[in-house]
Amino acid sequence: MGNRFRDVRPWQMVAISRFALSVFALLAIYADPSQPARSSELAYYFLTAYVLYAGALALQTMRVSPGGIAALVVHAVDIAVFSVLIYLTEGPTSPFFVFFTFALFSATLRWSWHGVIATAILIVVIYGVLAATADIEHGEDTTRTILRSAYLIVAGVLFLYFVAILERERLRYARLAAWPAGTTTDERFPDLDPIFAHLSETTNVPRVLVVWEDHYEPHRYIAEFVGGSTRYSMEDAVDAEAVDPAPGKVKSRVRAAPRVGVHNEIPNQILTDHEILHSAMAPFDGASHSGWLFLVGERHLGDDLLPLAAIAALRIGAEIEHHYLRAKLVEAAVREGRSKLARDIHDSLLQSLAAIGLQLKALEQGLSLTESRQVVEIRNSIAEQQNRLRHFVSEARGDDRRHAVDALVEATVAKVLKEMEAQWNCKISQSVYPAGLLARRETAEGLSLFIAEAVANGVRHGGATRFQLDVVASEKALSVALRDNGSGLPGWSGAAPHEIVFGQNLGSASLRRRARDLGAVMNFFSSPDGLDINLTVPLK
CATH class of the missing domain: 3.30.565.10 (Histidine kinase-like ATPase, C-terminal domain)
Structure with a gap:
């Protein structure tokens, strides 16, 4: 059920909401026909026609989305119908005033901030005309009219703010998706500097901190981006206490807590040593490394950074895993190359040196004492180099105990x-x-x-x-x-x-x-x- 609800498109939601709102409005008039109105009977028939129109439009929208001019016509018809209903039922104090909020909502989903601004101006003008032409009694009616006018303005501003938030998040995700290409390095630490710079610019956070641990080593590695550059360091991974937040929690205070988990907990030493008071945190866990990403701010950070932090943590974790995997592959390739070289040395050079040694030994016979000593020195030198080569061959083959x-x-x-x-x-x-x-x-x-x-x-x-x-x-x-x-x-x-x-x-x-x-x-x-x-x- 939840997945089906999430799969509903915005225009489908607008069409369903329009139909539901019109049906309940018709039931309200039918249940209470005594409401004071200029023409309750006309309003009843007019609303019945609108219900049929909204139902047909909802069925049509389930198959095809109205776009372009058709969508503008539908929106204009909605505003016109709402204005007529308000005029026919008590004017500016009509309960159908709430329909204007629906118009703002549909404009928000359809045309973003352009639609909100245009719709808000239009309905405020229409409501002002209705209020100016209506015979409003002093007292409660005047108060209600003033409050509703203010409500329309505030609602327009709030919808506009909501659209601005959505646009900002869309822009953030689009910018975040444009990750810089990772650079390879033979250093102990992966080159995270371009990723950090991109993340800091996207989230508007001045400081990025990543702490990770090797599952097989008692060390903790730290990469901190501040002031436009990244500093790398290493420290002991043993901690007495840890803070264990839910994954992706926004931290605003440092609190001590018993250590209960494995990878998602945050050791107090990290928070204290790096003065982390306000941050959006997200853990990452790989095959050989796990750690935490902190987006650190000078004041409390909003929850809207949590999805971005989670995505960035996965990306950084993958970059760290790739770095160390590449190092292992290079090491394996070097080891394979050494093994091949060792085989070649054993099968060629060592055999040749052994043959040269035998030939020199044969030459010793018949030589003078001085010449014999020189030959022995040469043989000893060759023997020493043979021992070194055998040691290298043994190590390269991996059989040196x-x-x-x-x-x-x-x-x-x-x-x-x-x-x-x-x-x-x-x-x-x-x-x-x-x-x-x-x-x-x-x-x-x-x-x-x-x-x-x-x-x-x-x-x-x-x-x-x-x-x-x-x-x-x-x-x-x-x-x-x-x-x-x-x-x-x-x-x-x-x-x-x-x-x-x-x-x-x-x-x-x-x-x-x-x-x-x-x-x-x-x-x-x-x-x-x-x-x-x-x-x-x-x-x-």
């Missing part, structure tokens, strides 16, 4: 630093705290590769001869600081935070790639006295 075992950070890094000192003829000092620090082998080896790349770049591009490496572990991350005495970054002086490093592609592309692989935040400080690289690597 050491991959899941923790590694001693100091020993892993020290081995690489020793090789770098010998290779680049430089001096490197290191400090690791606490002693005996363990990390996932993947993290320790990734950090070693990052440091090796940084040292090589410092010597080649900055002319550095000395390096100082400090690694300090906290409960959640490794803080890595590498300083050199080179000439710094070309064309840059001072601090360069993570957003600028990746936004302006500062430094080596390989360093940025290795920092991204580690999931790390990387900052630079460059000066003529050298370059400081600060890396924050999360411990999973």
Whole structure:
């Protein structure tokens, strides 16, 4: 029944309402013929004809909608009939005055604000003429006439306001539907800035906040749009209390409540830390991430923003899911490429190196002692490279059992630093705290590769001869600081935070790639006295 009612078209509703109103008006005259009127009998016949007309029009409208000139003629006939009925039944004090409200209603549904303004002016003029030509007694009749005149004006204004609200919502939905194209990024956070800017402009809300959580990680990610730009951050997802509103609730106060749900509740920490007092909130829930969208205002926001917030939350949630799904696909593609490369190396390069080693061993016979030692050194170097290649092949195939075992950070890094000192003829000092620090082998080896790349770049591009490496572990991350005495970054002086490093592609592309692989935040400080690289690597 509810769906059938919602499927009724506006012109059909007008036709049904016209017929129902005319029938009840006829019954009212028939039930009480003693009402004072200029010509009650004529009014009775006139209204009977109108009932038949309204019924035929309702049946016709169920099949075909009157449009264009026909709709204007029907509307003009309605106003003319209502005016005649009011004239025939007590003039300006007639109970059929309510028919004018129906005329305003039908004009609103048919022609929006143009119809409201034209109809309101017309019926006010008609009612004024009826009042001026009628013989109105002083007292109650005068009061009623004045109030009805004011009622017509106020009703016209209210219908006009109603139309303005509808037009604004239609415009909002149309503008919201024109979402900007999503941009792809290799960063940890999805690029939500164009979506936020579009949403802020559409809803006229100065601040947009999105908070989401990974279902498999104890972290909470935050993207806040204010002042025309978006700031991203990450925090712990553990909360003691939460506010649990119904989905899509407009929040105006921060209230503490016991935590009872999973995804739709709002942790108090979010509301407090981000000073959210007035907002329209909508949750979103995806396959791997869930969170909340807040449209934050300086004062209470109306409920009309709730549908927009719900639609925007779904769109943003989909963008977040797409970002991380794309990252997983890229990772899978890289892993597949590494696996293929590993097979090629194993089947070709390793076999060739093994053959070269055997040939060198055969050459040792008959050589002098000095020449034999040189050949042995070459064979040892080839053997070392074979071991490295076998390790790479094993890792790429995913069958390295050491991959899941923790590694001693100091020993892993020290081995690489020793090789770098010998290779680049430089001096490197290191400090690791606490002693005996363990990390996932993947993290320790990734950090070693990052440091090796940084040292090589410092010597080649900055002319550095000395390096100082400090690694300090906290409960959640490794803080890595590498300083050199080179000439710094070309064309840059001072601090360069993570957003600028990746936004302006500062430094080596390989360093940025290795920092991204580690999931790390990387900052630079460059000066003529050298370059400081600060890396924050999360411990999973």
